[in-house]
Amino acid sequence: MNSLEYKKIALLIGVSEYGADIPPLSSALNDVAAMERVLQNPNLGNFTQVERLLNPDTVVMRMAIQKLFRNASQEDLLLLFFSGHGITNDDNHLYLATRNTSKEDFEATAVDANFIQTQSNYCYSKRQVLILDACYSGAFANGWHKKSVGVDIKKQLGAEGRVVLTSSSATQTSFAQEGATLSLYTQYLVEGIETGAADTDNDGNIHVQELHxxxxxxxxxxxxxxxxxxxxxxxxYNILLAYAPRNPETEYRKLVEQYAQNGQLKNVAILVLTAKRKTLGITDTKAEEIETEVLEPFRRRLANLQNYKQHFAEEVEQKYPLDAHTLKILKDYQQDVLGLRDEDVESIELEITSVKEAEYQKQLQIQKQREVEALQRQREAQAAEQLRLQQEAEVLQRQRDAKAAKQLRLQEKAEVLQQLRYIRYKTGMGCSEGFQEAKRSLKRTNRQRKN
Known part of the structure; x- marks a missing residue:
């Protein structure tokens, strides 16, 4: 189809400033500028009309979207690009935030996804591309709900002949790049077109699914x-979005993309590429620039891994085992800031905790041994105390027995004296005879008591 037979129209919306309690997005306006650059380029996007809409309020944004879809003919290719905050309500319904959208009333002051779908449905164009580089849950705003799990983009924005590209799935937030000019997803959309790297089948065309x-x-x-x-x-599926540049740099880049593995180029690959530089007539400086760009994502990932390792090690050094509060913060940092999966950091955590775990288990064993020894000493002390009390009881019993025996002797002596007096009184016996008779009488009395 000749480009004169239809129009390619793009509306690029970037929102970097918001109402109350919504954080700014520094990259949104840069995203629009970068997309405009590649879409307007006659050798790349070759779009007939590209309109920029920067920090619009809700009414202006709705009117611009309505105009985009209302004025299109059947053969026109429409592209709606949005870079900014995407927000969901408790029913997981999507809203695109504008300059006057605030935290408390976003449903009234943001652009409802249903509005976009309605305008799109009434549009004559059968080729529509929607690109959303947005965080759905508004997680950057402190205290916002994170209930974006059920956002059904296909239901809310999908239709026949329409393609929707999103920077993150419905269960995630998009990740802002700290210190970067462009947001992560837009950066590589632009790179894919500008360098021709997205033309994976080498037919000179970049279709929407290739770019994504x-x-x-x-x-x-x-x-x-x-x-x-x-x-x-x-x-x-087959919407043609842009043309791929054909030049030596593009060919060299594709070779580097092909040879790069986990952010590295093998020595043999470098030898091949060095030879290709001469064949393609590319300077060493330009070739190294291309190699750096191709390997950059892997190096950034490595930097993210190093950042996680550093902060994880700091927390472990301060306190081990890590408590639930610290683990939650580290998990948020890992997933929401660095964009790393659990399997990406598993080996890092194991490397750091293995030494600490051995020390921790050793300390636990020492503590356990100390507790066992303390318990043994306690038991021994209790046994010694029981033995002491038993010995004291035995001594006391012997004292009581001795006292009882002494009392018995005194009683017997008193009874003998009493008997002696009685015998002497009755018989007039002498002292010696009376004493012997008293003893015999006492023995008889004792035998009678026993019987």
Whole structure:
């Protein structure tokens, strides 16, 4: 189809400033500028009309979207690009935030996804591309709900002949790049077109699914936990979005992409590439620049891994085992800031905790041994105390027995004296005879008592 037979129209919306309690997005306006650059280029996007809409309020944004879809003819290719905050309500319904959207009343002051779908449905164009580089849950705003798990982008924005590209799946937030000019997803959309790297089948054309696949691969090389998504149907699958540049740099880049593995180029690959530089007439400086760009996502991922390792090690050094509060913060940092999966950091955590765990287990064993020894000493002390009490009881019993025996002797002596007096009184016996008779009488009395 000749480009004169139809129009290619793009509306690029970037929102970097918001109402109360919504944080700014520094990259949104840069995203729009970068997309405009590649879409307007006659050798790349070759779009007939590209309109920029920067920090609009809700009414202006709705009017611009309505105009985009209302004025299109059947053969026109429409592209709606949005870079900014995407917000969901408790029913998981999507809203695109504008300059006057605030935290407390976003449903009234943001653009409802249903509005976009309605305008799209009434549009004559059968080729529509929607690109959303947005965080769905508004997680950057402190205290916002994170209930974006059930956002059904296909239901809310999908239709025949329409393609929807999203920077993250419905269960995630998009990741802002600290200190970067562009947001992560847009960066690689632009790179895929501008360098021709997204033309994976080398036919000179960049179709929408090729561009998304390229950007997704690059995004996940940096942040594996981020999963850009694409919703399309049979009609939307082959939408031609841009043309791929054909030049020596593009060919060299594709070779580097082909040879790069986990962010590295093998020595033999470098030898091949060095030879190709001469064949393609590329300077060493330009070739090294291309290699750096291709390997950059892997190096950034490595930097993210190093950052996680550093902070994880600091927390472990301060306190081990880590408590639930610290683990929650580290998990949020890992997933929401660095975009790393659990399997990406598993070996890092194991490396750091293995030494600490051995020390911890050793301390536990020492503590356990000390507790056992303390318990043994306690038991021995209790046994010694019991023995002491038993010995004291025995001594006391012997004292009581001795006292009882003494009392018995005294009683017997008293009874003998009493008997002696009685015998002497009755018989007039002498002292010696009376004493012997008293003893005999006492013995008889004792025998009678025993019987």
């Amino acid at each position: 696949a390229y950007a997704k691969t690059k995004v996940q090389a940096v942040k594996p936990n981020m999963t850009p998504d694409i919703i399309l149907d049979k009609e939307g």
